[in-house]
Amino acid sequence: MVSKIQSVKGTREFYPEQMALRNFIYDKVRAASRSFGYQEWDAPFIESIDLYAAKSGEELVKKQSFTFTDRSGDFVTLRPELTPSLARMIVAKQGELTFPVRWWSFGPFWRYEQPQKGRGREFFQWNIDMLGVSSPEADAELIAVGATFLRSVGLSPQLATIYVNNRRLMDSQFDALDIAVEKRMDVSNLVDRRSKMEPAKWDAYAFELGLNESQLVGLKDILANFDLWKKSDELVRLFAALESLGVKDYVKFDPNIMRGLLYYTGTVFEAFDTSGSLKRAILGGGRYDNLLADVGGQPLPAVGFAMGDMVIGIILQEKGLLPEFIPSPAPILMTIFDESLMQESFSLSAELRNAGLNVLCYPEPAKLQKQFKFADKMKARVVLTLGPDEAANAQVTVKNLVNGEQVTVTRESVFEVIQKILAGVIS
C-alpha cells in the first residue's frame, strides 16, 4: 500500500487559481516599483549560513532557517531574508555602481516557523531598497512606493494605513528620560508588546526591566503623543515630501511602531489593514544606514521595505479586490465538429494564432453541447464552429458567449469579426 505523500508543512500548492493571485500581486508589485524607476534584481535562493550569522537576529539563524549540509559538508541555508544578500552584492560592486541604486525583487523565502493564517514556511516577498541617499525624502519615496502599491490593488487610505516612526527620535526621547543606551533594546521590545499585554502586566514588565516610576510615566506620555513627530526635523521633512508625492493620506505618525530589527537607524514604518481581521503587517521597513559598513563595505546609507505575499493575498481575497479568475488564457474556443472536419479546424486555429490570437482548440470530436459547456467553464468569450455547412461555403460560425449572438461569416473575415467582439467585450 503506497501511502499518500502530502506537501511539506507550511508550504502552499499553487493551482492555477492561486497562481493567478500570485501573479496578480507580482504584476502590481512590478508596476509600482517600475513607476518609480526601480530596477529588478535577484540573489541566490541558497546561501551560506555565515551570511546571516553576521547581522541577522539569532532567532532567525538558529531557529528559523532551513539549514542543511550539502554533499561536501558545507552548511547552506534556504534564504530567510534578502537584505544580507543585497548588502554583499552592493559591497562587491560598490566602486562601479551608479548611485543612488534603486532595486526591487520578488521571490521565494523560507523560514521554519509555526504556520498560521498569513504565515507559512515558504512564501514570496517583495523587497525594495534605495541605497546611497540618507535624506528623509528618500524615506518618503519608499513609503510612496508602498502607498502606490496599496492604491493599485484597491486598498484606499480608509482600508490601509502606513504607520511611521523614527528610531533617532525615540532614542532622543529615551535619553530625555535617562534610559540607558544599553536598555534601548529592552524598551523597544517593551513598546512592541504593549498592545498584547494587559496594562497592569505591562507596567510590571517595565519595572522588571529596570524602569522607575517616573520613567514609566514618561514613556507612556511619549507613546500617547501623536504630535511627537514635530520635534523631529527628519519627520517634518518626511511628511512634507509625502504631501508633495501625493500619498500623505496613507501615512500616520505612531510612536508605538518600533520594529524588532537591530539594523534600523532612522525612519521605520509598517502598513496595516485598518478594518480586517488580520493583525499582521502588510509591509514593513525603514532606514538602515550602518549595515553596509558593518558587512565590510564603505559606509552607505540605505532605506527599504519588504512585503510578504501571504498577508496581502488574504486581505485582497477577504475584501473582494481580486479580478475574476479566468481559467483559460485563450478567449477563443475552436470546436471540432467531427472527425472529417478536425484537420480543417486545427488549421483555422493555427491561422488565428499566427495572427496573434490565443486560441483554445477542443482536442477531439465531441457533441457541440459538450464543447460549448467546456467553453463556458473556461470562461471563453468566443466559440468558433466549422461544420459541414460552413465548410461547404468557406465559412465559420462565430458565437459571442457574452451576449449569445451568433453570426456565420467567411473565413477571410473571421479574424476581424473576432477582434471586434473581443474589443466590444473589453469596453
Next chain:
RNA sequence: GAGCCUGUAGCUCAACGGCAGAGCGCUACACUGUGGCUGUAGAUGUUGAGGGUUCGAAACCCUUCAGGCUCCCCA
C-alpha cells in the same frame, strides 16, 4: 520550542456510542449543430493516518500528521 481548538464527499457543513447525510459543485440525459437558466437521474467516502476501549466508534482514549488561535518571533 509551549498551550488550546479543529480535521466527515471536490467545497461548506450535519449525523445522542447504534443504517454516513444535506446544500453547492461534478457526470449523464431532457436537446442527434450550441454554453449559462431550468428539470430529471447518477456517482460521491479507508469519517486525516495508526492503535486501543466497546456487542457496536466519525464520535470516547492514546500516538501521529495537517490546519487554526495564542505565546515566541516578525528579518
